[in-house]
Amino acid sequence: MMARLFFSQLWAVLWKDIRYELRSKQTWIGMGMFALLVLVIFNFTFDLHASTVTSIAPGALWVAFIFASLLGLGRTVAAEREQGMLDRLLLTPVDRKAIYLAKLLGNLLFIGVVEIIALPVFAILFNLPIWQGTTLLALIPIVLLGALGIAAVGTLFSVMAATTQAKELLLPILVFPLVVPVVISAVRATTLLLVPSVNEPPWVGLLIAFDVIFLSVSTLLFQYIVEE
Amino acid sequence: MSRPVKGTAAVQPLDLAASDEKTTVAMAIELSHLKKSYALKPVLRNIDLVLPRGQRLALLGANGAGKTTLLRILAGLSKAGSGTVFIEGLDSRYELQEIRRQIGFVAHQPYLYEELTVLENLLFFGQLYAVAQTRERAMMLLQRVGMERRSNERIRALSRGQVQRVAWARALLHAPSLLLLDEPDTGLDQNGNQLVQALLDEHTARGGSMLFTTHNLERALSWSDRIVILAGGRVVYQHETASLTHEELVQRYQEVVR
Numbered sequence: 001m002m003a004r005l006f007f008s009q010l011w012a013v014l015w016k017d018i019r020y021e022l023r024s025k026q027t028w029i030g031m032g033m034f035a036l037l038v039l040v041i042f043n044f045t046f047d048l049h050a051s052t053v054t055s056i057a058p059g060a061l062w063v064a065f066i067f068a069s070l071l072g073l074g075r076t077v078a079a080e081r082e083q084g085m086l087d088r089l090l091l092t093p094v095d096r097k098a099i100y101l102a103k104l105l106g107n108l109l110f111i112g113v114v115e116i117i118a119l120p121v122f123a124i125l126f127n128l129p130i131w132q133g134t135t136l137l138a139l140i141p142i143v144l145l146g147a148l149g150i151a152a153v154g155t156l157f158s159v160m161a162a163t164t165q166a167k168e169l170l171l172p173i174l175v176f177p178l179v180v181p182v183v184i185s186a187v188r189a190t191t192l193l194l195v196p197s198v199n200e201p202p203w204v205g206l207l208i209a210f211d212v213i214f215l216s217v218s219t220l221l222f223q224y225i226v227e228e
Numbered sequence: 229m230s231r232p233v234k235g236t237a238a239v240q241p242l243d244l245a246a247s248d249e250k251t252t253v254a255m256a257i258e259l260s261h262l263k264k265s266y267a268l269k270p271v272l273r274n275i276d277l278v279l280p281r282g283q284r285l286a287l288l289g290a291n292g293a294g295k296t297t298l299l300r301i302l303a304g305l306s307k308a309g310s311g312t313v314f315i316e317g318l319d320s321r322y323e324l325q326e327i328r329r330q331i332g333f334v335a336h337q338p339y340l341y342e343e344l345t346v347l348e349n350l351l352f353f354g355q356l357y358a359v360a361q362t363r364e365r366a367m368m369l370l371q372r373v374g375m376e377r378r379s380n381e382r383i384r385a386l387s388r389g390q391v392q393r394v395a396w397a398r399a400l401l402h403a404p405s406l407l408l409l410d411e412p413d414t415g416l417d418q419n420g421n422q423l424v425q426a427l428l429d430e431h432t433a434r435g436g437s438m439l440f441t442t443h444n445l446e447r448a449l450s451w452s453d454r455i456v457i458l459a460g461g462r463v464v465y466q467h468e469t470a471s472l473t474h475e476e477l478v479q480r481y482q483e484v485v486r
């Protein structure tokens with residue numbers, strides 16, 4: 001009964017966020033445009049050769065993803081808090097973990113959509129054969145795991161930053177240092193896909209481990225951060 | 229003191245009244261030695277207050293007197309610095325989720341999702357409160373507040389008064405036993421005010437209680453059974469409304485609120 005209620009409430013908050021975003025189009029279009037612009041700028045900035053592109057491209061991809069993600073994460077929660085809607089949500093007898101997980105899944109969905117849009121552009125701009133063989137199939141889990149790590153920490157801190165006046169500045173300062181392990185693991189795992197190498201640590205395994213840690217800690221801490 | 233049974237039981241459909249088990253508690257609100265400070269600045273100082281079930285209490289005071297802080301503590305949005313808060317016999321330190329099920333909240337801002345329709349907003353909150361047969365209950369309440377024909381319109385397409393009516397429907401959706409109202413008359417026209425008066429009469433006639441803040445002394449007199457004035461975080465005046473005239477209230481208010 002309790003589990004059913006929990007998932008029903010989680011679904012209600014998630015569905016509301018998706019519906020609201022699809023109608024307002026406030027966040028995901030801006031995130032997508034931002035990610036594409038970063039990729040284009042990286043493409044122009046570096047003198048890419050066949051020998052250097054595989055070492056630069058994964059970094060460019062993940063810089064684009066993390067900046068675009070933070071742009072979106074900051075907006076979704078801040079807008080709800082500014083309008084007083086987060087307080088209204090907290091007035092209801094909803095498990096705070098359900099609110100966190102719904103917000104996290106919503107953010108993950110928006111980041112995922114942005115990544116789906118950005119990946120083909122990335123492949124074309126950097127002339128990378130990600131469509132060949134099983135590269136794309138192996139890249140998608142890495143991209144999703146990286147997005148999960150960023151979203152887990154970002155969702156938690158976006159709620160904290162939303163209460164401050166300098167939220168746009170504070171959110172990246174809080175989140176970037178924490179997601180460094182996720183970003184390093186994701187960049188290295190992506191590089192290994194493009195240029196296979198031996199004697200490398202199990203980057204995907206590390207990515208999964210960081211995700212599990214961030215997700216567990218953030219889920220437990222959310223209640224204390226969101227409530228006074 | 230007997231208490232309502234804890235649990236997640238859904239609200240009975242099409243029932244505006246508080247359930248029978250809730251009526252076994254004598255006091256809707258019991259505050260004892262309540263204190264609250266923000267950054268060492270005291271906002272509420274030793275508040276003792278009770279609201280018997282079925283009664284209406286008007287909370288008056290100048291801006292900064294502590295009314296909103298008190299409402300936030302009662303609603304479970306803020307924690308008391310010290311002292312005890314019991315809502316419907318439930319201790320706010322340990323039974324906050326259960327308390328949230330008992331409370332309906334209307335603020336001067338409607339706090340509804342502008343990009344969702346009227347009905348979608350009510351269905352969303354109905355799901356959060358685990359209201360049974362939410363759609364039927366939502367439509368019944370929309371009919372009650374005169375908004376059933378606008379049920380499929382987005383909130384941002386409505387006037388301020390219409391949105392406030394929807395906020396009232398949302399507050400009553402889970403049949404709360406206690407209504408907390410923060411300047412609820414804001415944005416309502418004369419018809420809207422008459423409607424709210426009728427809704428409040430129905431709520432209290434069924435044993436529900438309410439506490440509201442307002443700056444309108446006339447409304448405080450007409451809507452409440454008792455008036456409490458806060459100043460500097462303290463209760464500085466309280467009186468039964470039945471034996472109070474508008475002139476006396478104005479005089480008292482001017483004396484204690486400077």
